[in-house]
Amino acid sequence: MAERVLVTGGAGFIGSHTCVELLAAGWDVTVIDDLSNSSPEALRRVQELAGRELRFVEGDVLDEAALKQAFDEHGCSAVIHFAAKKMVGESCSDPLGYYRTNVGGTLSLLTAMRRHDVRRLVFSSSATVYGDPAPGACPLAESAPLRPSNPYGHTKLCVERLLRDLAASEDGWQILSLRYFNPAGAHPSGRIGEAPRGVPENLLPSLMQAAVGRLPQLRVFGTDYPTRDGTAIRDYLHVVDVATGHLRALDRLPEVEGCTEYNLGTGRGVTVFEVLEAVRRASGRELSTVVEGRRPGDATAVWADPSLAEQDLAWKAERSLDDICVDAWRWQSANPEGYGS
Ligand code: UD1
Numbered sequence: 001m002a003e004r005v006l007v008t009g010g011a012g013f014i015g016s017h018t019c020v021e022l023l024a025a026g027w028d029v030t031v032i033d034d035l036s037n038s039s040p041e042a043l044r045r046v047q048e049l050a051g052r053e054l055r056f057v058e059g060d061v062l063d064e065a066a067l068k069q070a071f072d073e074h075g076c077s078a079v080i081h082f083a084a085k086k087m088v089g090e091s092c093s094d095p096l097g098y099y100r101t102n103v104g105g106t107l108s109l110l111t112a113m114r115r116h117d118v119r120r121l122v123f124s125s126s127a128t129v130y131g132d133p134a135p136g137a138c139p140l141a142e143s144a145p146l147r148p149s150n151p152y153g154h155t156k157l158c159v160e161r162l163l164r165d166l167a168a169s170e171d172g173w174q175i176l177s178l179r180y181f182n183p184a185g186a187h188p189s190g191r192i193g194e195a196p197r198g199v200p201e202n203l204l205p206s207l208m209q210a211a212v213g214r215l216p217q218l219r220v221f222g223t224d225y226p227t228r229d230g231t232a233i234r235d236y237l238h239v240v241d242v243a244t245g246h247l248r249a250l251d252r253l254p255e256v257e258g259c260t261e262y263n264l265g266t267g268r269g270v271t272v273f274e275v276l277e278a279v280r281r282a283s284g285r286e287l288s289t290v291v292e293g294r295r296p297g298d299a300t301a302v303w304a305d306p307s308l309a310e311q312d313l314a315w316k317a318e319r320s321l322d323d324i325c326v327d328a329w330r331w332q333s334a335n336p337e338g339y340g341s
Contacts, residue, residue: 004028005250006076006118008061008109009083010054011038013194014124014183016046017243018080020192023050025247030074032067033083034060037197039339045191061105064112071116078120078253080246081109084155087201088128088297091152102155103162110166120253122246125160125177125261127235128153132299135226138233138269139305142179142261149297160261167259174256176249181235181265181304183242185324186331193331194239195338203275204236204324208332211283218287220272222294227301231272235265235303238319238327248315265304266317275321282325283333 005022009015010031016038022029023046031043031054040056047053055074059066061083070076084102085091091098106123113119130140131147148157160177167173184204186193199215200206209215223230245264280287309315 002026002028003078004030004074004076006030006032006070006074006079008032008079008081009038009124011035011040011042012082014180014239014242015082016042016192017187017239018082018246019043019046019054020049020187021240021243021247023052023054027250029054030057030070030076031055032057032059032061032070034058036060039195041339042192042195049187049189049191060101061109062100064108067109067112071112071118077118078122078250079109079113079118080122080124080250081106082124084124086152088150088152089201091150091155095151098151098155103158106159106162119173121163121173121175122249122253123159123163123175123177125179126153126156127179127181127263127265127302127304129157129160129179130302133302135300138301138303139267140263140302141305142263142308164259173258174253175259176253176256177259177261178245178249179261179263180242181237181263181302183239184236185238185240185319185327187240188327188330190327190330190334193328193335195335203234203272204328207276207279207287208328210287211279211285211329212332212336214336216288218276218289220289220291221298223291224294225300227271229271229273232298233269233271233301233303235267235269236275236321236324237264237266237317238324241317241319245309245313245315248313252313262309262313263304263306264309264315264317265306267304267306269301269303270321278321278325279329282322282329
């Protein structure tokens with residue numbers, strides 16, 4: 001019989017792409033999601049793409065009854081935990097909300113896991129835990145200094161530490177935290193993709209909305225960085241590569257002892273202007289830009305050393321920046337309003 005995995009936040013951007021890959025690989029899937037930043041339409045399309053059904057519990061991870069239902073009635077044997085708030089700006093104005101959902105939600109999930117004797121977990125962390133690396137520090141290995149620079153980043157590091165403390169406190173926990181660099185793109189079918197509510201904060205969704213005419217132009221935050229063209233450098237990786245990273249991690253869990261962290265990145269850094277050019281090529285649209293000052297708290301350059309994940313998880317990002325932009329454009333042009341209201 002297939003094993004069942006519980007995916008918290010499974011209707012979201014990375015969650016939905018991961019569910020497609022899980023179902024395709026033969027896992028049974030239960031999603032718990034409160035739909036606060038996602039749509040049930042995403043889950044409908046996940047099932048259509050995979051040609052299989054998943055089970056859905058509407059609720060958040062602070063909801064004990066919803067978690068009990070997932071573990072008792074559905075019999076999940078492992079968990080992938082995506083459910084979290086993820087906007088840096090909002091985290092500065094609402095730290096209580098961010099700690100409640102991201103840290104409190106994880107506490108609630110771990111308590112339920114222990115109660116149901118489920119100790120296998122893949123946690124959705126972020127390269128935000130590295131903060132603004134010192135000049136010359138990239139590519140960043142997992143051993144690089146951890147110094148997040150905003151409340152969102154603090155909650156991710158706080159959960160990483162909580163997971164380590166828990167795994168050290170009692171035998172049996174098998175936990176992998178995955179530090180994503182900049183997930184972007186969409187499923188190659190164009191049926192699921194990133195659908196942020198309100199004005200997007202991140203670069204790829206902002207570019208896509210400018211290309212499709214929902215935003216008048218791209219605001220370029222800073223052209224005075226000490227980089228090859230003056231704009232900041234990041235490591236963008238295709239969301240389907242992120243999804244397969246979770247599959248590899250899940251496959252690996254039975255051999256894990258305690259808790260370990262892995263980077264998921266490509267190992268290549270590109271500038272804002274290089275991404276802009278790739279989106280122009282993919283969309284065929286002339287995008288207008290306006291140069292603004294640096295966004296407070298932004299790092300100059302952040303890219304991964306992904307070799308540990310390759311060595312231990314047999315995972316490597318396979319898709320290029322052009323793949324990211326072509327797939328993101330297929331999704332955005334076919335679904336200019338995302339999943340609709
Ligand atoms: C941001 C978050 C990070 C989070 C990640 C998720 C900050 C400081 N960090 O990272 O915690 O984990 O998203 O993917 O917000 N840019 C523009 N114009 C735009 C949008 C972005 O020029 O309209 C630039 C930014 O200044 C940055 C680059 O594009 O240099 C990437 O920005 P973004 O997509 O927000 O990612 P990060 O800043 O890496």
